[in-house]
Amino acid sequence: MTDAATVERRRKSQDWRPRSRVVLHSRFLAMTLLAKLSSIFLLGTVYVAYVFIGGAVFWKLEGDMVQQVLADIKEERNAFLNELPCLTAEKLEEVAAWVLAASRRGLSLKTNSTSDGFWKFTSSSVFAATVVTTIGYGNMSPVTVYGQIFCVFFALIGIPLNMVVLNKVGQYMLAFERNICNFIVRRMNHKKIVRVFIHTMSFIMLFILYFVAPVMVVKEFEGWTYTESVYYCFITLSTIGFGDFVADDNPDRMYPQWYAGIVCAWIFFGLAWLALLINHSIELVEEFNAYLKQRRKNASQSLQEEKLPDKQAEVTQNGTTQESHVSETHAEAVQN
Template identity: 35%
Template sequence: MKLRLLVGSMVAYLVYLLIGAAVFSAIERPMEVTKCGDTRSAIERFRTLLQDNAGNLTIANFTDIARVIQTAGNFGIRVDNNFNVVCSINWDFESAFFFSGTVVTTIGYGHISPNTDLGRSICIIYAIIGIPLFALMFTGMGESISKQIKRLHKRAQGKASEGWTYRDSIYYGFITLTTIGFGDFVAGTNADINYFPIYRIMVYFWILFGMAFMATLISLISDFFKKTGEKVRTKRKGYATEEDGAVMESGLAQENTQQPPPAEEIKPDNANRKPDSQTEGSSESLEKRPFRDNEDDRL
């Protein structure tokens, strides 16, 4: 891909992400704020009911509060053991930008998703347009990186900004860059950590360039196995040709060693036959033998 086309696709992709972030934040953020307020109100009512009528609570009361907590969890709202409501901010502009990137890259962590009907409908259209755009830019980046990158220097620290161990960070990096995306580790979603500004945006661009490098690495490995397979097939064909030649040579040698017998040794079938006179004489002698035997008996 030419440099102008690559830069143009990257700019278009960035603008597309900014548009998606603005749209999703505008649609989903009000619902998130409303849901957080409703959850706090429901928890406060249950807490008041628990303090005033602890002995008169019914199964229906516990069922209702359990349903509220479960529904709140779908919106990223957490209720601790003391019934304190912790509302995560999932649909501000920064988070929506990160979400837009996970949609078009097909990673799909699953930690947040649109909850409104309008947001879900727009998400479908957004993915249909954004995935081909990302594929175009991603292919161009992979080609450029495969031509220019010769060495990779990787620095590792004991723990990341997320508080993960080094093993967890390696696991997160591999699952993310291979687009598996289990969602058990997601950067920038810990409510107990105060992230610095544009942290999630930086993480997303790390994912973007990391995926380009991973695609290059996978392409190189695939080419290596293809070339190895071609060499093995070529060697097998060579061995088969040599074996066929050896078989043909041995067959010709056996044909040359088998010579027809000399003409002197070939005797006609009549040579083994006796003349008719000898045959008649022998038959007469056989006929006379019983007569002679009878004469001897008489004597």
């Protein structure tokens, strides 16, 4: 009877072990999923809050200005109609719509002569560059059916091609910088300091070449302020492309023939530099994480090494105490 009960208990325990493993595995998966959902929810909350905070700041900064501009426009409109009583409000709106349509096509109406509009070869090349780089200023766009269809297929092929080329160019630039850095480091002492110095100088030089110099160039040829030039360069290289400031776009200014080509080359290599900067930042973050992991590992190892002599001493002391206790017990037994 006892043997049968023992066998039955063993069978139930063996049946219970797989079930317990399944339950534990299910709980582990549920906890992992819950942790991932919590992190996603937290990240989404931070993202939405960041967007709403930005919207509130822009609303306070720009909203009052818009109301003031609208009031000034209404005042100037009424003053203009009072000076020209023969011009009605309806005719003024028609003239304004006509001027706006002409301006959107790159035509200037300040003189008797007009420019040739946006669709020159140079400006068309800049437009093609903004399409494949997804900048999309919005200041010019195709209006013909064939132009719109070609733009769709041109972007379908050009955008992936642009991403591949920019990534490759950024990797080659990073490899070139790394080779120069390794070449110099091998011939000097204090390798870490030299490596940090070379990376810093490389960043400063490329920043001057692809950001500071373009700011000075567009300020000179576009007649913008320093703030507007910095704003335009950042909006362009970040591919935000609002279109409120666009190079080679003012029909009232005469640009040299090489200016549009310089702008296209700057957009391409500037985006490649940005890709280089992103790749280099990712590499630095990975190296920093590896350094922190190695540092924590070394700290834990040193802590264990410090605790080991104490444990050995405790074990030795316990062994000595036990031996003395055995000796005392043996001596008492002999006396008895």
